[in-house]
Amino acid sequence: MTIKWGILGCGHIALQFLRGIQPSNKGIAAACAARNFEKAKAFAKTHNIDRAYESYEALASTPEIDAIYVANTHNAHFETVKLCLNAGKHVLCEKPLTVNANQTKVLIELASKNNVLLMEAVWTRFLPAIRSLQSAIQEGLIGEVVTVKADFSLNRELPTTHRLRNPELAGGALLDLGIYPITIASIVFQNAPHSIYAQCVLDDETGVDQRGFYTIDFGQGKTALLTSGYTQAAPCEAVISGTKGHIIVPHFLGAKSYQVCVQGEAPQVIDLPFDEGHEFCAEIEHFHDCLENGLTQSPILPLNKTLEMMQTMDEIRRQWGLKYSEELEQATAVSH
CATH class of the missing domain: 3.30.360.10 (Dihydrodipicolinate Reductase; domain 2)
Structure with missing residues (x-):
């Protein structure tokens, strides 16, 4: 089975993901979407992706897509991943998975409820x-x-x-x-x-x-x-x-x-070198292996470890008195 990927966010990090998936015989980039439709279309044309979608929602609701790589900015991760999980998609999300630990807890619960694989893309751990x-x-x-x-x-x-x-x-x-x-x-x-x-x-x-x-x-x-x-x-x-x-x-x-x-x-x-441009190959292949084996969590980076990391960074920000806006820090399971 070839895993068909959708990419949400069409910036530099998405390009690194494309380079990482190219050597794989287990998955292909089949679709992309950005908040700017013209940007998504240009990205798809440049990188030979079959289809660009006009919105995240449109891509996430496409039955043909098996897994989604979330490559937008930190502030958008929580709502974007939530959208994908609720659509029943497996998700690989760029680090940090969320802005705070409460948001991470919500996503862990949603992934479990929908019986899908959720993994934070911390490429270092898989090298x-x-x-x-x-x-x-x-x-x-x-x-x-x-x-x-x-x-x-x-x-x-x-x-x-x-x-x-x-x-x-x-x-x-x-x-x-x-x-x-x-x-x-x-x-x-x-x-x-x-x-x-x-x-x-x-x-x-x-x-x-x-x-x-x-x-x-x-x-x-x-x-x-x-x-x-x-x-x-x-x-x-x-x-x-x-x-x-x-x-x-x-x-x-x-x-x-x-x-x-x-x-x-x-x-x-x-x-233990790897080719330039293939920085993400190991984490992508690990995600593919998890799907092949019916796993909903990575044994290398389980969700309790992602949560632990978020709790650590929450405590660091607490000591600094550094808070983001109330909207950015919110952690409700219902989309707004």
């Missing part, structure tokens, strides 16, 4: 290098892991309307960039945080977090020191320290390798 890294840690290669340090930052001049700076689009470094350092800490330690201490520098013009600093205690002396921002130039890497050595993961969110440094031994580099 071969990250899967190998997890195994190396679990096997005790560097002893007991005690500390994770990670940063993902950009240093760009961005207009106030840009999605990273715009509170109406659920902007800020945390939900877009900070989710990656928090993810690598979650991958390493696996359990939920015991406590969180967070600080930030707010954007003078828009009020969102432009730089964030998160110290997360995972219990038993295990700590993550994490940073992200869109106004700082910093190395994008993760350093995982244990009682026998440490592991360095360059560009950890898109990891192609990692270096193992065990005390008293020569450093060892583990290379």
